[in-house]
Amino acid sequence: MPAVLLDLDGTLVDSNYVHTLAWFRALARHGHVVPMARIHRLVGMGAEQLLEELVGEHDEAVEDAWQREFADLRDEIPALPGAADLARVVKERGATVVLATSGKPDDVDALRRTLGADEWIDAAVSSSEVESSKPAPDIFVRALEKAGADPEDAVVIGDTVWDVKAASACGVACVGLTCGGISRAELEEAGAIAVCTDPAALVADLDRVLTHSQLRW
Numbered sequence: 001m002p003a004v005l006l007d008l009d010g011t012l013v014d015s016n017y018v019h020t021l022a023w024f025r026a027l028a029r030h031g032h033v034v035p036m037a038r039i040h041r042l043v044g045m046g047a048e049q050l051l052e053e054l055v056g057e058h059d060e061a062v063e064d065a066w067q068r069e070f071a072d073l074r075d076e077i078p079a080l081p082g083a084a085d086l087a088r089v090v091k092e093r094g095a096t097v098v099l100a101t102s103g104k105p106d107d108v109d110a111l112r113r114t115l116g117a118d119e120w121i122d123a124a125v126s127s128s129e130v131e132s133s134k135p136a137p138d139i140f141v142r143a144l145e146k147a148g149a150d151p152e153d154a155v156v157i158g159d160t161v162w163d164v165k166a167a168s169a170c171g172v173a174c175v176g177l178t179c180g181g182i183s184r185a186e187l188e189e190a191g192a193i194a195v196c197t198d199p200a201a202l203v204a205d206l207d208r209v210l211t212h213s214q215l216r217w
Contacts, residue, residue: 001094001095001147001148002096003095003143003144003148003154004095004097004098004154004155005099005140005143005144005147005155005156005167006097006157007044007100008099008101009043009044009101009102009103009111009159010044010158010159010160011080011177011199012086012087012111012115012199013079013083013111013114014077014078014079014080014179015074016044016181017040018077019070020040021069021073022066022073023043023050023054023066024036024039025066025069026063026066026068027039027055027066029062029065030059030061030065032062034054038054041182042054043160043180044102044159044162044180045134046102046134047063048133049134067104071107074107074111077114079114080199081198081199081200082199082202084115084116084117086199086203087120088117089206090206091121096148096149097121097122098122098123098143098147099121099124099125100143100156101124101125101139102139103126103127104126104127108126112124125143130142134162134165135161135162140156140170141170144172154172154173155172155173155210156173158175159178159179159180160180161186161190164187164192165190168191174191174192174193175194175196176188177197177198177201177202178195178196178197178198179197179198193209193212194209196209
């Protein structure tokens with residue numbers, strides 16, 4: 001049975017710029033003035049990797065501050081157009097659907113309620129279940145295990161180059177969405193097999209994209 005591994009932040013819910021603001025505030029509280037544009041390019045990484053890139057080390061105090069800032073803003077985040085429909089359509093086509101996200105468990109739970117697609121989601125993997133978050137492949141490897149699928153029978157749908165690189169590292173094709181703020185050119189350069197604007201556009205073009213992915217449906 002084919003598997004569809006869905007990223008959450010920036011792919012199904014419009015949270016990337018909220019994460020950017022939360023990180024900006026958390027970093028500033030601890031004496032780090034980092035341009036938001038630089039932070040945004042790293043959203044989608046796990047917190048440890050993001051902080052190592054921005055300040056040279058993992059600082060738990062900054063991570064905790066980000067978590068508080070994000071939690072205060074989390075209820076304002078909407079689902080992206082067509083997000084629940086995407087989960088429903090691929091499930092109805094016979095796929096095993098797994099959320100595969102670098103998010104924290106509390107955030108994942110809250111954003112799943114916003115998404116409102118649990119009836120079509122078979123399993124979920126968050127950063128708490130793996131040693132390393134994206135761009136390491138661990139989250140997608142674990143998602144494949146939960147789906148009982150081989151890499152050639154799966155496709156990742158994500159919005160960042162970190163999704164594409166993590167998918168590539170475990171041999172899974174990745175479809176990119178630009179709704180997280182990363183351009184088509186960047187996603188294609190990272191190795192995305194197809195790029196759409198958002199989940200609604202992917203649903204509308206699903207037959208072509210799935211044929212291109214060479215999944216055995």
